[in-house]
Amino acid sequence: MRGWSTIANRVHHTEYTAVLPKATTLNKINIDHVVIRLAGDSGDGMQLAGNRLTHEVALAGNEFSILPNYPAEIRAPQGTVAGVSSYQIHFADFHTFTPGDTLDVLVVMNPAALKANIGDLEDGGLLICDADEFTSRSLSKAGYASDPLTDGSLERFQLFALPLTKRTTEAAAPFGLSRKDAARTKNFYALGLLSWLYDRPVQPTRDFIEGKFADRESIRDANLAAFNAGYNFGETAELFPNRFSIPSSNPTAGTYRQISGNRAIAWGLMAAAAKAGMQLFLGAYPITPASDVLHYLAAAKSQGVLTFQAEDEIAAAGVALGASFAGCLGATVTSGPGLDLKTETLGLAVMLELPLVVVDVQRGGPSTGLPTKTEQSDLLSAIFGRHGEAPMPVIAPLTPSDCFDATYEAAEMAIKYRTPVMVLSDSYLANGAEPWRIPVLTELPAIEPHFTTAPNGPDGTYLPYLRDENLARAWALPGTDGLQHRVGGLEKGETTGNVSYTPENHEKMTHIRQQKVEKVADDYAPLKVDDPGGRAKVLVLGWGSSYGAIEAAALKLRRKGKDVATLVLRNVFPLPHDLGDILKRYEKVVIPELNLGQLNLLIRSTYLIDTISYHQMRGLPMAQSELAAFLKPIIEEVSK
Amino acid sequence: MSEATDFHGLDHVPHVEKPYQRADFVSNQEVKWCPGCGDYAILSTFQGILPELEIKQENIVIVSGIGCSSRFPYYLDTYGMHTIHGRAPAIASGIAVSRPDLAVWVVTGDGDALSIGGNHLIHALRRNVNITIMLFNNRIYGLTKGQYSPTSELGKVTKSSPKGTVEVPFNAVSLALGAEASFVARTIDSNRAHLTETLTRAVQTPGAALVEIYQNCQIYNTGAFDALKGPEANLIELRHGEPIIFGPDGSLGVVRGKDGSLGVARVTDVGKKKVVVHDAYREDPSLAFELSRLTDIGVLRQATIGVFRDVARPTYDEQVRDQTAGTVSSLDSLQEYITGRDTWTVS
Numbered sequence: 001m002r003g004w005s006t007i008a009n010r011v012h013h014t015e016y017t018a019v020l021p022k023a024t025t026l027n028k029i030n031i032d033h034v035v036i037r038l039a040g041d042s043g044d045g046m047q048l049a050g051n052r053l054t055h056e057v058a059l060a061g062n063e064f065s066i067l068p069n070y071p072a073e074i075r076a077p078q079g080t081v082a083g084v085s086s087y088q089i090h091f092a093d094f095h096t097f098t099p100g101d102t103l104d105v106l107v108v109m110n111p112a113a114l115k116a117n118i119g120d121l122e123d124g125g126l127l128i129c130d131a132d133e134f135t136s137r138s139l140s141k142a143g144y145a146s147d148p149l150t151d152g153s154l155e156r157f158q159l160f161a162l163p164l165t166k167r168t169t170e171a172a173a174p175f176g177l178s179r180k181d182a183a184r185t186k187n188f189y190a191l192g193l194l195s196w197l198y199d200r201p202v203q204p205t206r207d208f209i210e211g212k213f214a215d216r217e218s219i220r221d222a223n224l225a226a227f228n229a230g231y232n233f234g235e236t237a238e239l240f241p242n243r244f245s246i247p248s249s250n251p252t253a254g255t256y257r258q259i260s261g262n263r264a265i266a267w268g269l270m271a272a273a274a275k276a277g278m279q280l281f282l283g284a285y286p287i288t289p290a291s292d293v294l295h296y297l298a299a300a301k302s303q304g305v306l307t308f309q310a311e312d313e314i315a316a317a318g319v320a321l322g323a324s325f326a327g328c329l330g331a332t333v334t335s336g337p338g339l340d341l342k343t344e345t346l347g348l349a350v351m352l353e354l355p356l357v358v359v360d361v362q363r364g365g366p367s368t369g370l371p372t373k374t375e376q377s378d379l380l381s382a383i384f385g386r387h388g389e390a391p392m393p394v395i396a397p398l399t400p401s402d403c404f405d406a407t408y409e410a411a412e413m414a415i416k417y418r419t420p421v422m423v424l425s426d427s428y429l430a431n432g433a434e435p436w437r438i439p440v441l442t443e444l445p446a447i448e449p450h451f452t453t454a455p456n457g458p459d460g461t462y463l464p465y466l467r468d469e470n471l472a473r474a475w476a477l478p479g480t481d482g483l484q485h486r487v488g489g490l491e492k493g494e495t496t497g498n499v500s501y502t503p504e505n506h507e508k509m510t511h512i513r514q515q516k517v518e519k520v521a522d523d524y525a526p527l528k529v530d531d532p533g534g535r536a537k538v539l540v541l542g543w544g545s546s547y548g549a550i551e552a553a554a555l556k557l558r559r560k561g562k563d564v565a566t567l568v569l570r571n572v573f574p575l576p577h578d579l580g581d582i583l584k585r586y587e588k589v590v591i592p593e594l595n596l597g598q599l600n601l602l603i604r605s606t607y608l609i610d611t612i613s614y615h616q617m618r619g620l621p622m623a624q625s626e627l628a629a630f631l632k633p634i635i636e637e638v639s640k
Numbered sequence: 641m642s643e644a645t646d647f648h649g650l651d652h653v654p655h656v657e658k659p660y661q662r663a664d665f666v667s668n669q670e671v672k673w674c675p676g677c678g679d680y681a682i683l684s685t686f687q688g689i690l691p692e693l694e695i696k697q698e699n700i701v702i703v704s705g706i707g708c709s710s711r712f713p714y715y716l717d718t719y720g721m722h723t724i725h726g727r728a729p730a731i732a733s734g735i736a737v738s739r740p741d742l743a744v745w746v747v748t749g750d751g752d753a754l755s756i757g758g759n760h761l762i763h764a765l766r767r768n769v770n771i772t773i774m775l776f777n778n779r780i781y782g783l784t785k786g787q788y789s790p791t792s793e794l795g796k797v798t799k800s801s802p803k804g805t806v807e808v809p810f811n812a813v814s815l816a817l818g819a820e821a822s823f824v825a826r827t828i829d830s831n832r833a834h835l836t837e838t839l840t841r842a843v844q845t846p847g848a849a850l851v852e853i854y855q856n857c858q859i860y861n862t863g864a865f866d867a868l869k870g871p872e873a874n875l876i877e878l879r880h881g882e883p884i885i886f887g888p889d890g891s892l893g894v895v896r897g898k899d900g901s902l903g904v905a906r907v908t909d910v911g912k913k914k915v916v917v918h919d920a921y922r923e924d925p926s927l928a929f930e931l932s933r934l935t936d937i938g939v940l941r942q943a944t945i946g947v948f949r950d951v952a953r954p955t956y957d958e959q960v961r962d963q964t965a966g967t968v969s970s971l972d973s974l975q976e977y978i979t980g981r982d983t984w985t986v987s
Binding site for chain 2: 055058059061251252253254255256257258267270271273274275277278279281283300301302303304305306308310311312314315318319320321322323324325326327328330344345348352438440441442478479480481482483484485486487488489490498499
């Protein structure tokens with residue numbers, strides 16, 4: 001949002017009690033993107049306002065990424081930094097890879113929100129504060145010794161200290177609400193102002209307010225009045241020198257909605273089960289940041305989904321595996337500490353060769369670590385974290401909406417190969433959201449469970465470990481006449497599945513289980529390296545949710561004439577067949593991760609190549625500008 | 641009794657047209673328990689019960705954990721799952737909740753159910769999932785060769801407690817009652833008739849049933865239940881609606897003492913009218929609990945057997961299925977569901 005740089009450092013701190021000047025027509029400046037964050041107390045309605053802004057942005061045809069941020073404490077004291085909730089949106093006329101590292105616009109509802117967020121605002125950025133909340137009491141609660149609105153500490157920003165509470169209560173005055181209730185509509189006042197400033201369509205928000213508060217007339221009218229007042233204030237106050245417009249990014253035709261990573265996981269599971277004609281059975285134990293998947297599926301009983309809130313993480317995996325044995329699509333969702341506990345059940349699923357989808361929404365570790373913060377540090381645990389040789393495919397979605405496809409594929413793979421499959425999401429994908437072109441379910445790839453219903457062995461016997469061309473074993477469900485059999489965690493005799501302690505058999509079965517999982521890679525689409533110029537000598541290789549930051553950093557570098565290639569893996573285990581050849585084509589391979597180099601270790605040991613490991617470990621999504629700064633000298637070095 | 645559920649534990653399980661024989665349930669696997677193990681008697685009794693239930697063989701699932709007793713599924717020609725140490729109640733819950741047409745048993749031991757799997761056991765009972773749990777209690781770890789278990793008597797000398805244990809054992813029946821189990825019983829491997837009757841009633845009850853079976857380990861804890869088997873034994877057998885009389889020639893009875901607690905007295909001393917009458921159908925589990933406490937925590941010289949509690953309450957499975965529409969969503973319905981109302985169209 002470069003338009004602001006010309007008008008930086010002006011401070012507007014005004015009490016508009018006089019009659020507002022007549023509306024004037026301002027220049028609209030076209031910009032290509034903007035990052036806005038709304039921040040306030042948990043009760044200030046920041047999530048709702050942000051959500052509606054997102055909807056306006058979507059209707060205007062822009063691409064967007066969002067990142068809501070909730071306080072870790074459930075009911076942190078009002079007005080404290082711990083209680084600040086925020087909603088960040090990045091929208092653009094191009095594909096937004098991330099919600100943005102830094103902010104162009106920050107709207108804060110109190111001193112605590114200012115304190116918690118001001119560090120992310122770009123110099124020269126637009127800062128809108130509710131001046132009414134900057135009382136000496138609120139300032140001291142937030143830990144300010146002096147008033148930042150007046151002490152000069154915000155001089156490098158364009159500060160608009162506006163009496164939002166006062167304006168809002170005035171607008172809402174005619175509708176008979178208490179002062180407190182009237183003030184609660186200030187989120188819509190702020191939204192109205194932003195809608196004006198960024199030239200967003202406003203009717204959908206008006207319709208939304210009409211619908212949401214249809215049965216509470218005074219609240220409806222007060223919110224509408226606040227929204228309109230905010231919009232009109234922008235138009236009439238002559239406070240802002242410009243308005244901005246971001247042209248539509250012309251996305252692919254289709255019906256869209258907004259989707260978060262956790263919702264996409266829930267729906268990916270539902271879609272796969274429906275396509276396979278199987279009942280979905282989710283076993284889960286509440287854990288941040290994965291619980292929403294349980295909530296979404298528990299709310300989907302109308303779609304035949306069975307959810308089981310288990311007594312612990314172990315049981316959550318156990319009930320799901322039991323349900324798989326019984327013929328359901330068994331799934332379990334968790335985060336790091338829960339994954340540790342599910343490990344033994346995953347080992348059993350490997351031995352039983354039954355489908356099971358395991359979702360790990362990663363968070364900062366080790367131990368309890370950072371429950372609400374993001375990290376990519378469970379990679380090696382996901383791939384290798386079981387005793388014995390217990391291989392399992394691992395898929396890492398790249399974006400919030402990709403969580404749908406990745407989870408669907410995990411289920412498809414689990415059913416086809418009779419294997420547990422892990423989906424490695426993380427807190428950033430879980431809570432982040434973006435536009436999602438709603439898939440037409442009938443067009444998704446078919447999933448065929450191919451249950452065995454008749455004897456497959458000599459003399460009418462059933463051989464549960466007889467394999468098909470994919471090495472997938474025959475799967476007969478309880479209730480199938482004549483195919484009674486026993487499975488278990490003890491080593492299986494080849495084809496019969498009977499307990500076997502024979503040395504040769506164990507060696508053979510260990511190899512078969514490994515080969516089966518390796519075969520999964522035969523189904524992958526060919527890898528596509530992103531190197532628009534085709535001249536890059538440096539490859540940035542990432543995995544999972546770092547996709548956005550890696551692509552955004554590359555975009556930034558390419559705009560500066562730096563050639564860089566990118567490749568972000570979704571299928572992290574088994575590794576794609578064509579990866580080895582790709583790696584050999586580059587002089588340098590840089591591997592950025594939110595861990596201390598786990599993919600790096602895997603790549604170096606698998607392909608015996610030198611690599612450069614890059615990491616950030618702050619519990620935050622990867623900062624693209626820092627990554628770009630790290631890559632720049634490496635690219636320059638090889639270009640010499 | 642709570643709100644009556646008319647449903648019987650096997651109501652949804654398809655019935656046979658042609659009766660089975662005991663031999664139909666014998667698998668082709670060689671039984672590998674130690675000679676003289678109490679598990680043989682339980683297996684044989686169980687194979688005798690299955691034809692009598694008149695349910696389809698292919699609709700039977702036996703789930704076990706880890707331990708000697710957990711080899712049980714391999715010896716039965718039904719569907720079976722030999723799972724992970726302690727986890728069988730959880731895994732069986734997944735099967736039972738998703739498939740009402742299956743009769744699901746859990747086979748477990750004292751270490752499996754009461755130590756490593758204690759959490760799963762109590763929660764399966766509390767939820768009242770429609771499963772029947774057979775807990776083989778030999779008061780020792782057998783498969784790992786002789787360490788004390790959570791039911792070993794106080795002071796038990798084993799390889800892992802050379803100076804005697806200092807742990808008070810669990811009373812499995814008391815624990816199950818505390819976990820809100822609706823059907824709780826205890827029986828003994830050496831009494832085939834009692835074993836048959838108890839296991840049959842357990843599977844017919846809707847919801848979770850726990851049957852503790854005193855079972856002799858010939859190698860590491862033999863004779864643990866001998867004191868209960870002789871003619872002089874204080875084996876207190878419960879029968880619903882009958883006075884609780886036991887001992888040689890029915891000379892002893894369970895009576896309520898002046899302090900309100902249950903105790904044992906000579907019937908001739910107190911008179912038959914003072915003997916407590918058993919009521920297994922009482923919603924309130926306190927009598928059942930008191931009766932469970934008449935079991936020694938040390939070397940067993942006195943123990944209560946029979947059905948302690950048998951009350952009907954709605955099962956987890958049925959209630960969850962009532963909340964859930966069907967089993968598989970149609971693509972049309974799911975398409976509408978995921979689309980929702982907050983959409984926009986790009987043309």
